[in-house]
Amino acid sequence: MSPIPTVADLATKGETPEVLFWVGCAGSYDDRYKRVTKAFVKIMQATETKFAVLGTEESCTGDPARRAGNEFLFQMQAMANIQVLNGYGIKKIVTACPHCFNTLKNEYPELGGNYDVIHHSTFLQQLINEGKIKLEGGGEFKGKKITYHDSCYLGRANNIYEAPRAVLEALDADLVEMKRCKTTGLCCGAGGAQMFKDAEKGKKEINIERAEEALATGAKTIAVACPFCMTMMTDGVKNKEKEAEVKVKDLAELIAEAKGL
Amino acid sequence: MIQSIAFIITLAIAVFFIRKRVLRLRDNIRLGKETIITGDKGQRLKNMILVAFGQQKMFKKLTPAIFHFFIYAGFLIINLEVLEFVIDGILGTHRVFAPFLGGLYPVLMNMFETLAVLVLLACVVFLVRRNVLNIARFQSAEMTKWPRLDANLILVIEVILMSAILCMNAADQLLQVRGEAHYTATGKLFFSSLLIPAFENLSNGTLIFIERFAWWFHIIGILAFAMYVTYSKHLHIFMAFPNTYFAKLEAKGHINNMPVVTHEVKSMLGLADTNATPPATSGKFGAKDINDLSWQNLLAAYSCTECGRCTAECPANQTGKKLSPRKIMMDTRDRMEEVGNSIAKGGPGLADGKSLLGDYISKEEINACTSCNACVEACPVMINPLEIILELRRYVSMEESGAPASWNSMYQNIETNFAPWKFSPSDRFNWAKEETK
Numbered sequence A: 001m002s003p004i005p006t007v008a009d010l011a012t013k014g015e016t017p018e019v020l021f022w023v024g025c026a027g028s029y030d031d032r033y034k035r036v037t038k039a040f041v042k043i044m045q046a047t048e049t050k051f052a053v054l055g056t057e058e059s060c061t062g063d064p065a066r067r068a069g070n071e072f073l074f075q076m077q078a079m080a081n082i083q084v085l086n087g088y089g090i091k092k093i094v095t096a097c098p099h100c101f102n103t104l105k106n107e108y109p110e111l112g113g114n115y116d117v118i119h120h121s122t123f124l125q126q127l128i129n130e131g132k133i134k135l136e137g138g139g140e141f142k143g144k145k146i147t148y149h150d151s152c153y154l155g156r157a158n159n160i161y162e163a164p165r166a167v168l169e170a171l172d173a174d175l176v177e178m179k180r181c182k183t184t185g186l187c188c189g190a191g192g193a194q195m196f197k198d199a200e201k202g203k204k205e206i207n208i209e210r211a212e213e214a215l216a217t218g219a220k221t222i223a224v225a226c227p228f229c230m231t232m233m234t235d236g237v238k239n240k241e242k243e244a245e246v247k248v249k250d251l252a253e254l255i256a257e258a259k260g261l
Numbered sequence B: 001m002i003q004s005i006a007f008i009i010t011l012a013i014a015v016f017f018i019r020k021r022v023l024r025l026r027d028n029i030r031l032g033k034e035t036i037i038t039g040d041k042g043q044r045l046k047n048m049i050l051v052a053f054g055q056q057k058m059f060k061k062l063t064p065a066i067f068h069f070f071i072y073a074g075f076l077i078i079n080l081e082v083l084e085f086v087i088d089g090i091l092g093t094h095r096v097f098a099p100f101l102g103g104l105y106p107v108l109m110n111m112f113e114t115l116a117v118l119v120l121l122a123c124v125v126f127l128v129r130r131n132v133l134n135i136a137r138f139q140s141a142e143m144t145k146w147p148r149l150d151a152n153l154i155l156v157i158e159v160i161l162m163s164a165i166l167c168m169n170a171a172d173q174l175l176q177v178r179g180e181a182h183y184t185a186t187g188k189l190f191f192s193s194l195l196i197p198a199f200e201n202l203s204n205g206t207l208i209f210i211e212r213f214a215w216w217f218h219i220i221g222i223l224a225f226a227m228y229v230t231y232s233k234h235l236h237i238f239m240a241f242p243n244t245y246f247a248k249l250e251a252k253g254h255i256n257n258m259p260v261v262t263h264e265v266k267s268m269l270g271l272a273d274t275n276a277t278p279p280a281t282s283g284k285f286g287a288k289d290i291n292d293l294s295w296q297n298l299l300a301a302y303s304c305t306e307c308g309r310c311t312a313e314c315p316a317n318q319t320g321k322k323l324s325p326r327k328i329m330m331d332t333r334d335r336m337e338e339v340g341n342s343i344a345k346g347g348p349g350l351a352d353g354k355s356l357l358g359d360y361i362s363k364e365e366i367n368a369c370t371s372c373n374a375c376v377e378a379c380p381v382m383i384n385p386l387e388i389i390l391e392l393r394r395y396v397s398m399e400e401s402g403a404p405a406s407w408n409s410m411y412q413n414i415e416t417n418f419a420p421w422k423f424s425p426s427d428r429f430n431w432a433k434e435e436t437k
Helices: A007-012 A024-029 A031-046 A063-068 A071-087 A098-107 A120-129 A136-141 A162-170 A206-215 A227-239 A251-258 B002-029 B041-053 B056-060 B062-091 B104-131 B145-177 B204-229 B233-246 B259-268 B295-303 B309-313 B325-344 B356-360 B363-367 B374-378 B385-399 B405-417
Strands: A019-022 A092-095 A116-119 A145-148 A221-224 A247-250
Touching: A019 A031, A024 A031, A024 A227, A031 A120, A031 A227, A031 A247, A031 A251, A063 A071, A063 A098, A063 B385, A063 B405, A071 B259, A071 B385, A071 B405, A092 A098, A092 A120, A098 A116, A116 A120, A120 A162, A120 A251, A136 A251, A145 A162, A162 A251, A206 A227, A221 A227, A221 A251, A227 A247, A247 A251, B002 B062, B002 B204, B002 B295, B002 B325, B041 B056, B041 B233, B056 B062, B062 B104, B062 B145, B062 B204, B104 B145, B145 B204, B145 B233, B204 B233, B233 B295, B295 B325, B295 B385, B309 B325, B309 B374, B325 B356, B325 B385, B356 B385, B363 B385, B374 B385
Parallel strands: A019 A092, A092 A116, A145 A221, A221 A247
Antiparallel strands: none
């Protein structure tokens, strides 16, 4: 991985990045999701995308605070982030987190932050369509069964169902759908700030219900496109003691692996 | 003549009570917060035409959608016949449209009868689905005695009303054949003529009695049903239209902004526009009771027909948590009714010491929501239970500081570390220096 430019570095040279990569808290701190961040960075570097990150100037979008009910905290975060983003003249943002994506795209405009925000699944799809990512022969996933778990914040929240699937199709994999998919996809259980607390009393954990459904497809790879889904599905697979045979991977990781990056 | 007077009195009584109830519904909805509805009117109209009129979202589940469509089409079209009933009732005529429509009349009548039979069939299928087949969403915890009875009553009433039409037409046809004056020839009506053998041995006098009884039964039944509907979950037949029109247009992931908070945060950060007037506030953040919700949320509660598709799709509910989006809507409506009834009786209304949050909806329920929008997606009439859940959460977090302890720690982490986890902000960019694993 070559050095990663920060927006501040570029600013000292009087430049702004074509696209800002919004890493997100999970992508910055969570050991598992940091691997996704790095995979995505490698793809952007290999495709010569002129990107930069905010580095230590990045901060939580406020999504979990807003969804848990703390509107003050959300708006404090949002306003501070918008000042930074507007200060650097950011126009376009790509992020690997659907929660950051949703908040930046749908909730920042009302507070003065207007950017062209895209999720990394759409970004990857564009790179594939533009021929910047070529997967001759499909790579190591050719013909292998992969199932895709829809992130609520991409799917129902923003109607992004096809981009992640288009990325998987580029791998020439055998995409198998779970019974509950797309508009009826079952949540992993972590949205709406559930990631940050224990579930209420019930008869089952949501992520186990979902992991069972994913395992029932017989796929050896469960593709995800969200840091929270990643955690929940990985834990679910572990709970079913299938972690040796079944891997939970992000779209960017699958592409990076297939390209040998 | 006597029949005409009796009819006009019946009609006037029905109109009086229905009007009274409609005004009450309007007042109850007005208990909600004033909200200005913005956004593309064309899109709103399109939603109403496709989703309410066109039943678009019903067709996500094909079997119930088809049977529901029979009842829906029956309701829309058979009401044309009710128009004839009303005119006949007032003028003392019989089948007033027949001479004007000529050959078209029996065609129309056959069409109405076909629909009546389809409605009958659909109601029987629905009664079986509700009471014999164990369809989970009709058996959930919030489906207590009254909601179940309400659903069954509606279906049984519709079966009876449709049967009355068919009996009336059968008796009518026999009377036509027997040349009884007053009974305009309609020609053979397919479905009701199948009932003729059962009536054949009756005298003309008995047949006239049956025909008149069925006519009165049907029209009084319809008027009584119209009145009943305004107290029932069945109100969706009207409310679905305004509800789909006023439903949120933004992406489902968008949560409504709180301008009051924006104003305060801006002044705290020194970003405030000094000329701007602070937005009006109810003095409360989030919602504790129905008057803290928008009137649009309250209208949505009256649009809910308790089908339970939301609850069936809810991940929390499917895994045994207490949360049920349908219950959120039912509770909102029930609380509205309670407050409205109290006000009408000169009682304390909202100040009765109760509230939506606490007395109807518990924190355990709202805390279980993953904001996944499955309920919003599932609703055939575009009700948004998530909006209400989020408003209640706002109240708990901002007014009561009563969020679960782990959420309070998450808030604290964001405030001090700018991340929901306890990591140092200076370490945020460390990943770039770490070796790729």
